[in-house]
Each structure stands twice: as C-alpha cells, then as structure tokens.
Amino acid sequence: MKVLVCLGNVPDTTTKVKFGDGTALDKTGVQWIINPWDELALTRAMELKEDSGNSVSSVTIVTVGEKNAEPTMRKALAIGADDAIRVDTVATDAFGVASQIAEAVKDKGFDIILSGIESSDYNGSMVGGMLAEMLDVPSVSSVSGISISGDNVDITRDIDGGREQVSVATPFVAVVQKGIAKEPRIAAMRGIMMARKKPLVVVPAAAVETLTDFIAFELPASKPPCKLVDADNVAELVDLLQNEAKVL
Amino acid sequence: MSVLVYTENWDGVFKKLSFELVSYAAKVAEMMGTSLTAVSIGDVADVELNKLGAYGASKIVKIEGNTALDNQVYTSILAQVANAEGATVVVISHNNTGKAIAPRLSVKLKAAVGAGLIKLPVSTEPFTVSKKVFSGKAAANVVLKTDMKILTLSQNSFEVIETGGSATIESFSAEVGEAKTIVKDVQKQTGKILLSDAEIVVSGGRGLKSADNWGVIEDLADLLGAATACSRPVSDEGWRPHEEHTGQTGKIIAPNLYFAVGISGAIQHMAGISSSKCIVAINNDADAPVFENADYGIVGDALKVLPALSEAIKEAKNK
Ligand SMILES: Cc1cc2nc3c(=O)[nH]c(=O)nc-3n(C[C@H](O)[C@H](O)[C@H](O)COP(=O)(O)OP(=O)(O)OC[C@H]3O[C@@H](n4cnc5c(N)ncnc54)[C@H](O)[C@@H]3O)c2cc1C
Ligand SMILES: Nc1ncnc2c1ncn2[C@@H]1O[C@H](COP(=O)(O)O)[C@@H](O)[C@H]1O
Numbered sequence: 001m002k003v004l005v006c007l008g009n010v011p012d013t014t015t016k017v018k019f020g021d022g023t024a025l026d027k028t029g030v031q032w033i034i035n036p037w038d039e040l041a042l043t044r045a046m047e048l049k050e051d052s053g054n055s056v057s058s059v060t061i062v063t064v065g066e067k068n069a070e071p072t073m074r075k076a077l078a079i080g081a082d083d084a085i086r087v088d089t090v091a092t093d094a095f096g097v098a099s100q101i102a103e104a105v106k107d108k109g110f111d112i113i114l115s116g117i118e119s120s121d122y123n124g125s126m127v128g129g130m131l132a133e134m135l136d137v138p139s140v141s142s143v144s145g146i147s148i149s150g151d152n153v154d155i156t157r158d159i160d161g162g163r164e165q166v167s168v169a170t171p172f173v174a175v176v177q178k179g180i181a182k183e184p185r186i187a188a189m190r191g192i193m194m195a196r197k198k199p200l201v202v203v204p205a206a207a208v209e210t211l212t213d214f215i216a217f218e219l220p221a222s223k224p225p226c227k228l229v230d231a232d233n234v235a236e237l238v239d240l241l242q243n244e245a246k247v248l
Numbered sequence: 249m250s251v252l253v254y255t256e257n258w259d260g261v262f263k264k265l266s267f268e269l270v271s272y273a274a275k276v277a278e279m280m281g282t283s284l285t286a287v288s289i290g291d292v293a294d295v296e297l298n299k300l301g302a303y304g305a306s307k308i309v310k311i312e313g314n315t316a317l318d319n320q321v322y323t324s325i326l327a328q329v330a331n332a333e334g335a336t337v338v339v340i341s342h343n344n345t346g347k348a349i350a351p352r353l354s355v356k357l358k359a360a361v362g363a364g365l366i367k368l369p370v371s372t373e374p375f376t377v378s379k380k381v382f383s384g385k386a387a388a389n390v391v392l393k394t395d396m397k398i399l400t401l402s403q404n405s406f407e408v409i410e411t412g413g414s415a416t417i418e419s420f421s422a423e424v425g426e427a428k429t430i431v432k433d434v435q436k437q438t439g440k441i442l443l444s445d446a447e448i449v450v451s452g453g454r455g456l457k458s459a460d461n462w463g464v465i466e467d468l469a470d471l472l473g474a475a476t477a478c479s480r481p482v483s484d485e486g487w488r489p490h491e492e493h494t495g496q497t498g499k500i501i502a503p504n505l506y507f508a509v510g511i512s513g514a515i516q517h518m519a520g521i522s523s524s525k526c527i528v529a530i531n532n533d534a535d536a537p538v539f540e541n542a543d544y545g546i547v548g549d550a551l552k553v554l555p556a557l558s559e560a561i562k563e564a565k566n567k
Pocket of ligand 2: 005006007008009035037038062063064065091094097114115116117118119120122123124125126127128
C-alpha cells in the first residue's frame, strides 16, 4: 500500500505574527515548521511502514507551496518519508490547495491519504475533505487511531459525543488529529544525511480556481490587563464573574 | 433563495449547538432578506423538530432513518436539499461532524467555505466573513467568491436567541447512496459533559503536582456543571485522559468561562483556549505568562484557592 501525507508548511506557533500593510503575513524572521498534525500523521505513517504486519510499501509527502517550503519538506524526508512532491504555488485558499493536490496525485495510485485536521495558519479544517470529494473517495474525519493488518484498515474516529471504530476500503482520505501518534518523531543525523538524496519533485501549478480571497489581516485589540483578586477574598472573584463578566 | 442550516441531534434530541446554529443562521437569513430552512437527518419526533421554529427556522426539512455518519452519504443528502430549497448559504457546525461534511459539500456545490466562524458575516455584498487565523493570534477578512456559500460556526460562539416563531415540517425523500464507512463499534460518552459542548471548563496543569490532587478540579467542575480539561504534560504523565488535553496539539475549545489552574500559559496551550470568552487564571507565580491572557486572576496555591472558591460559589448560589 502506498501512503500519501499532505504536509503543510506553517509558521512556528511561537511566532509573533505581523502583517505589514495588513494584506499578507510579514515573513521576515518567521521560523517554518511542519504543521503539527501533519507531523503526527507522518509519524504514524512511518510507524505503519516499519511494522511488518502490513503491506505499507512507501510514504510520500505532498506540499503546495513556494520554494521556501523545501527545508520543511526535507525535514519530513529526514524523519523518514521516501519521496516528496511540491506543487509550486502560493497556498491560501483551501479549495485551491486541495485542487492542486488532487491534480498532482490523482493518477499515482495512493491507497491511504493522510491530512491533518487543521493547518495552524489558516485554521480551516477543509483541505482533506475537499481532496476526498475531488478524488471521489471516502473520507474519515477526526481520526485518532489507524492500524493496518494485512490489507485491512481499522480506524478510530471521534464523533460529537463519543468515539467509533470504523472500517473503510482503500483508497480513502483520513483526516487525522491528536492521538494518531504519541510523540512526533524527530529526525536523526542519519536521516538528515539521507534526506538530501531523496527525490523532491517540483511540479508546476495546475490552472485551478480559488473560491475565497483573504483580503485583510488584523491583530486582535490588546486585552485589558488581568484583574487580580486577593487569594483571601475569593468571594470577590465570584461576584466579578457573576455581575461583571456575567459568565456564572 | 434561502438559508439552510444543518442541525444535529443525539438519539433524537437536539443538542444546544443546534439552537446556536439556528439562531445564527436566522440572523444570516435576516441580513440577506430571506428565510431559514432547517435540515434534520435521523429519527427526531415532530415535537422536538418544532423547537427549531422558536429559534427562527420557518421551515424544517426532515430526512428520517439515517443515523451513522457517512461523509459521502450525508454530503449527498445535504446537497439534494440545498438544491431543492434553492439555498444560497448553508450553515453547519464547525465540530467533528461539520468538519467531515462541509469540505465535501463545498466541492459538490462549488461553494466557498467560511470556516470556524465566531461571528456574523461582516457584509453580504461582497460576502465577507471574519475568521480567526494563526491559531487565534489574528483575524482575517475573507471574501467568499461563489454564488453558494457554506459557513461553519464554532461551538459556543453565538448566543441562542429565542424568537418564539413556529415552523412547518416537511419530509424529504433523498436518494441515499451506499455508506462506505462501516461503523463496527460505538463508545458513547455518557454522564459526563463533553469538553467541546461545555460552557464552563475547569482545567488543571502541572502546578497541581499529582493526579491525586484532581479532586479540587472535579469538585469545582461538578458544582458548575463544567467539563474538566488539562495541559499537555498532564495528559502525557497519564494524570488525566488524553481527550482532556487542550492546546495546539489537543482540543480547541471556546467556552464562556475557562479556569486555568496551575497552568503556566504557554503559547501552545493558549492556542487551544484563547477564544474563550472569559479566562480565569489561578497560579502561585505572579509572573506566570497565563496572567497576560487572563481576564481575572488569583495569585495563590491552587490547592487552597480552589476549595475556597467552591465554597464561595456555593454560598453565592444559596443567596
Ligand atoms: C510543538 C509543541 C506543542 C505543544 N502543544 C501543547 C498543547 O497542545 N497543550 C499544552 O498544554 N501544551 C503544549 N505544549 C507544551 C507547552 O509548551 C507547555 O510546556 C505546557 O503547556 C506546560 O504545561 P503546564 O502549564 O501544565 O506546566 P508548567 O509549565 O510546568 O506550569 C505549571 C504552572 O503551575 C504553577 N504552579 C505550581 N505550583 C502551583 C500551585 N501550588 N498552585 C498554583 N499554581 C502552581 C507554576 O507557577 C507554573 O506556572 C507544546 C509544546 C510544543 C513544543
Ligand atoms: N499547502 C498545503 N500543502 C499540503 N497540504 C496542506 C496544505 N495546506 C493544508 N494542507 C493539509 O490540509 C490539512 C488541513 O488544512 P486546512 O484545511 O488549511 O486547515 C493540513 O493539516 C494538511 O494536511
């Protein structure tokens, strides 16, 4: 079985975001990382490949982004992915990103496609499901566990009010979240050396539509300072929560 | 032209989030000068369906029978209803179910998605929404360029508004394809308040020192009808179950009130809870970063402050 991981390149969570003239992220000084959920997806994909109890033969990553995404992609190769595809275009609109991935992978015979539940920059939770609809394959969302024995895939997914064990035939898209892997895997020295020689194919962007335009970014108004209440007077806090914040 | 809202029930009973969704969608319909149709999939009695009218739906379309969520089946049903109703906007929750259906529906209907919204659209011409980006560190205005639009609403972000209206109920016979996702086992969470549904959350961090000290968190949560949560190291240590961990790599929630107890307030933690309406920090270190993001705070020992707080709340309630 061939596994594909959709891997977003996003600013590190600790980045102080700035927007220059307010129309785009100011990228100066930004540290780029693998989107946290995609990193967990990749980790689980590697675990599955290493487990001899199943037939996972390769793990490919795909990123829609410009050349500056490549260091992040190399990191994924160092963690263990076999090869990488970069679709060369700016990524903002989820429909556009999903369309690019669909075009790039539709004939490549991937059996399991993993995407993360949310990108930590645009926070849409859309790309994985859109990709599944475009490829006309099933999608399982909010996946917190995936295991394979032989050709049989077992999935745990969260529903609103519980958890389910489901099975689905390949090919399919799993939109994964926390729980899918314990800790993200860190690249070892050997992996970093090997990653340099692994194939990273750049494909030109297809002519696809976008459905949304991000027109303006804004930082939130700064919060008023925290009101401190004395530890010996908790009743005052209760009063504030009831009568000022009106949340109790 | 109309606005469509997808409502969710649990064993035939509407969740509060469905009333939030209907209230929100009714306001969107008002902005657009049109009416609101609510869709319900599953076996829900008419008396229960009628409740939706009181929150602003003028028509209810019911599709009986389907219960297990199959993303393709649900998407297909919703697309059929949307087309039959001539809907231009479809409102769906930004929860597990919504995140499963909305993206597929977007492709099927060629409808732009405003995802994870916490407030009404900024304008309808051009159709512009404000959404949080960079895990709550900023907001963006996004133009939805297509004729049809999908809006997904974050839980607990819109108030339930009773309008006192009433609705007509119609059965809809949808063409239902074969489900590809086979559900083999369901573990329903019972008796406990779901973290994602909770209006109040009491959350503990490493400052509580050990799993044995969680009684103070649970007592306060029980008293308030709140859900419990924790920071990542706490679930990593196995002091609390993994479902409770909030933050960048855990659950993202937006309750009305979030108590951060013995939590330092690392940016990765705050990424999961920064949309909470009111944050209360209890920490014995006055310099802990959590106070920079909190609305109210107490500097003190959690093991002393929490029991005192529970007592004070009991007293205030008895008044
Ligand atoms: C990639 C990445 C992703 C991450 N994702 C997450 C995430 O999703 N969620 C998350 O929570 N963390 C996450 N983290 C970890 C995060 O950076 C912090 O390490 C973590 O949130 C700290 O947890 P804490 O506040 O419980 O513990 P600590 O940082 O140890 O803080 C404990 C606090 O308790 C206070 N305290 C001590 N004793 C008492 C007492 N008696 N009474 C009251 N207060 C007391 C201390 O002053 C301190 O502020 C992530 C980190 C990385 C690098
Ligand atoms: N530019 C991108 N390249 C590859 N995958 C992406 C990209 N953006 C998002 N994804 C995938 O889609 C998931 C959800 O992203 P989003 O819909 O933007 O929240 C991410 O976790 C990734 O798996």
